[in-house]
Structures are given as structure tokens and as C-alpha cells.
Amino acid sequence: MKKIDEAFLHFLWKNQFLAGIDLSAPGGEKxxxxxxxxxxxxxxxxxxxxxxxxNDTLWVGNVELHINASDWFRHGHKTDPSYDSxxxxxxxxxxxxxxxxxxxxxxxxxxxxPTLLWDRYKGLKQADTWxxxxxxxxxxxxxxxxxxxxxxxVEKLKERTEYLQRNMEDVNRHWDAIFSRIIFRSFGLxxxxxxxxxxxxxxxxxxxxxxxxxxxTLEALLFGMSGLLNTTIANDKYxxxxxxxxxxxSGKIEQAPVPYQSWKFLRMRxxxxxxxxxxxxxxFIQARYPPNNxxxxxxxxxxxxxLCSVKASDYWNTxxxxxxxSKSKEKRVGRQFMHLLIINSIVPYAFFYGKSNxxxxxxxxxxxxxxxxxxxxxxxxxxWSKFGIKPANAFESQALLYLYKNYCMQSRCLKCQFGNKMxxxxxxxK
Numbered sequence: 001m002k003k004i005d006e007a008f009l010h011f012l013w014k015n016q017f018l019a020g021i022d023l024s025a026p027g028g029e030k031x032x033x034x035x036x037x038x039x040x041x042x043x044x045x046x047x048x049x050x051x052x053x054x055n056d057t058l059w060v061g062n063v064e065l066h067i068n069a070s071d072w073f074r075h076g077h078k079t080d081p082s083y084d085s086x087x088x089x090x091x092x093x094x095x096x097x098x099x100x101x102x103x104x105x106x107x108x109x110x111x112x113x114p115t116l117l118w119d120r121y122k123g124l125k126q127a128d129t130w131x132x133x134x135x136x137x138x139x140x141x142x143x144x145x146x147x148x149x150x151x152x153x154v155e156k157l158k159e160r161t162e163y164l165q166r167n168m169e170d171v172n173r174h175w176d177a178i179f180s181r182i183i184f185r186s187f188g189l190x191x192x193x194x195x196x197x198x199x200x201x202x203x204x205x206x207x208x209x210x211x212x213x214x215x216x217t218l219e220a221l222l223f224g225m226s227g228l229l230n231t232t233i234a235n236d237k238y239x240x241x242x243x244x245x246x247x248x249x250s251g252k253i254e255q256a257p258v259p260y261q262s263w264k265f266l267r268m269r270x271x272x273x274x275x276x277x278x279x280x281x282x283x284f285i286q287a288r289y290p291p292n293n294x295x296x297x298x299x300x301x302x303x304x305x306x307l308c309s310v311k312a313s314d315y316w317n318t319x320x321x322x323x324x325x326s327k328s329k330e331k332r333v334g335r336q337f338m339h340l341l342i343i344n345s346i347v348p349y350a351f352f353y354g355k356s357n358x359x360x361x362x363x364x365x366x367x368x369x370x371x372x373x374x375x376x377x378x379x380x381x382x383x384w385s386k387f388g389i390k391p392a393n394a395f396e397s398q399a400l401l402y403l404y405k406n407y408c409m410q411s412r413c414l415k416c417q418f419g420n421k422m423x424x425x426x427x428x429x430k
Contacts, residue, residue, distance in 0.1 A: 007414055013046075044082050070095050078100075187278075215313050339374070376398075
């Protein structure tokens with residue numbers, strides 16, 4: 001095991017009561033770990049506030065781990081006062097005595113563990129499959145799966161809350177404006193999220209609100225600021241009218257339109273073209289803004305579907321691109337797209353609003369909505385189901401999507417509770 005990595009040592013130290021590891025002190029000290037401490041992911045020692053019994057004396061402080069004891073010097077810890085609080089240096093190879101900046105010796109412990117633990121971890125890292133643990137997923141206890149999915153969903157909602165908090169400063173803490181921003185973003189899913197987000201940034205919210213009585217004016221404003229009106233949309237009577245209407249806003253908007261090259265049309269269903277989504281967004285704004293009103297009564301999922309059920313103006317019944325006629329079809333927001341709107345705008349906004357205003361009923365509402373609407377049925381979710389984890393609702397499918405993107409795709413098996421279980425599931429004799 002000469003190529004053992006430090007992240008694995010961190011994993012073992014953090015989970016030592018499960019891993020069956022041994023600690024031996026070359027200096028003869030008797031060492032007993034009472035608490036491994038809190039894993040530090042920033043600068044400084046690896047674990048904070050550990051509690052270690054050394055020769056019957058309880059020490060409380062920090063712990064540093066290295067593959068080789070000499071890494072202490074290679075990493076410059078000897079001259080760094082922030083490492084003077086280290087009470088124990090845990091290593092795999094004890095090739096050097098280490099000291100604090102004062103020259104005082106730091107107790108060292110050599111970590112030993114069953115080799116099969118490393119073999120299991122290495123097996124996950126080297127697996128050439130969709131995800132490393134796919135063939136073992138069906139063996140996971142349902143309770144363990146449910147607990148990890150719940151933790152992941154909390155992590156995802158926290159991440160979304162932090163995103164919204166950062167954006168709140170841009171809109172001067174205007175709740176309707178921040179809600180509008182994530183609604184725009186959701187209308188761009190799955191491939192035009194970024195240009196829709198930019199569209200929300202360059203189109204003043206107050207102009208949308210002031211002109212919400214007219215779908216036509218909203219279309220002119222949105223298509224004009226999208227950058228599509230004078231580039232990819234061909235001329236006909238209606239599009240000429242949009243251009244004329246948009247010219248009224250000349251001088252009222254400081255920002256430049258979205259670069260038209262940002263919009264993606266290729267390999268998409270025509271009903272999801274950005275032109276159709278922009279027209280549907282205009283109808284949504286006309287019918288539902290100010291958007292915060294949607295949540296005032298904490299509506300049921302069916303009521304939310306009703307609120308989201310808008311359609312593009314009649315012109316778009318016979319068009320997917322401006323100026324190019326097509327077979328007539330009403331361009332109403334579909335049920336599947338409504339799921340995306342609920343999951344990606346209404347749920348995170350309700351949770352964020354509740355957290356920010358200490359109104360737990362909104363946080364509970366966000367979770368309840370996810371538990372009441374169906375799971376997504378995309379390619380990633382189908383893969384999870386194939387290998388034994390079938391989400392019962394959107395709460396679980398969202399957690400699985402988050403797990404795949406933020407853990408599986410980044411090979412973070414040591415941070416994943418599924419990976420932990422597969423490495424530590426059995427005590428193995430040394």
C-alpha cells in the first residue's frame with residue numbers, strides 16, 4: 001500500500017470507531033482516542049477539537065495527518081504557529097520526529113488498518129462503470145438509503161439558499177425580484193439556463209412589473225433584451241410590431257441585450273425552443289406577477305400546476321421561430337415542465353424565504369411539495385432505478401440527481417455515505 005493517499009487516512013481517522021484501526025506510539029505512549037474532532041476543510045490542522053488520552057492525560061486540541069511524518073517539514077508546519085495547537089501527529093510511515101515552532105516534540109501515532117479497507121476503496125476508485133458502486137447499490141439497507149437522501153436534499157437546499165442569498169444583494173433585498181430571477185432561470189432548463197439568467201439580469205424588474213398588463217409589450221421587451229429580435233427572428237407583420245414596440249424602451253435600459261449566440265436550439269424538441277419559452281414566460285409574467293403572490297396561501301401541488309398552466313400568445317400557435325409558419329399547435333406549458341418550475345423555483349424560494357424570515361411553515365411547505373409530486377424520469381434517474389434505488393417522489397429524485405452530480409461524477413466516494421458503507425461494512429481481521 002505504498003501509494004495510499006492522505007484523503008483515505010482522513011476518512012479512517014474520522015470513522016475510526018467503525019474501521020477497526022490501530023494506533024501505536026513509537027515513543028511508547030499509551031494513546032486512546034475519545035473524539036477524533038471536526039474535519040477541517042480549510043487551511044490549518046486537519047481535525048479541530050479532538051480529545052485524545054495520552055498516558056492517562058486527556059488532551060484537547062488539533063490533530064494533523066500525513067502519509068510520511070517528514071511531510072510535516074515539507075509542508076512548512078514546523079515554522080507555522082497555527083500548528084502549535086496540534087496535540088497528535090498521525091502518520092502511516094513514521095520516518096521523522098516532528099516538533100512545534102518552539103522545538104517541543106509532538107506525540108506521534110502510527111495508524112494501521114485492515115488492508116481490505118484499502119482494497120475496497122481502491123476498487124471504487126478504479127471502477128470503470130457508470131458510478132463506482134452501481135453493482136452494490138441493491139444491497140444497501142433501505143433505511144440507510146433514506147437517511148442519506150434526506151441529508152443530501154438538505155445539503156442541496158442549503159446550497160440553493162446560499163445562491164439566493166448572494167443574489168439578494170443585487171436586487172436590494174427585493175423579494176419579488178429575486179423570485180423573478182429564479183423563475184427566469186427555470187424557464188431556461190435544461191440547456192438555456194444561463195442565457196435566461198442573463199436575461200433576468202439585463203431586463204429591469206420594474207419594467208416587467210409596469211408592463212405586465214400587456215403580453216404583447218412583455219414579449220417585445222423580453223425578445224428585444226434576448227438579442228434574438230434583430231438576429232434570428234425573420235420579419236413578418238407580428239415581429240415587425242415587436243421591434244417597433246421594443247423601440248419604445250430605447251434609452252430606458254442601460255444593459256445590453258443577451259448575446260444571441262448564447263441561445264441553444266440544436267438537438268431540442270421544438271416545443272422547448274427558447275423562442276417558445278420566452279413567449280410562455282411573457283404569458284406567465286402577465287398572469288402571475290408579482291410572483292410572491294403565488295405562495296401567499298401556500299397552495300397545494302394541484303393549485304400550483306394550475307397557476308403555472310400558461311400558454312404562449314396565439315401567434316406562437318403557428319410558429320416556433322418568428323416569421324416562419326408551422327403546423328398549428330397550442331404552446332401551453334406542459335406538465336413535465338411545470339415539475340421543473342416547481343422544483344427549481346417555487347421550492348427553493350419557499351425554503352429560502354422561510355429560512356430568511358424565521359417562518360418554518362415555508363420551509364416545511366417546500367419539503368412537503370417535493371414529497372407530493374412525482375419523481376423525475378430522466379436518464380440519470382432511470383440509471384439509479386436500474387441499479388436498485390427507485391425514488392418515490394421528487395424529494396428523492398432531486399437528492400439522487402444532486403448525489404450523481406456532486407459526488408459520483410467527482411469520485412467523492414469517501415464523502416458519500418453509500419461509499420462509506422461499502423468500505424466499512426464489515427470488520428476484517430488483519
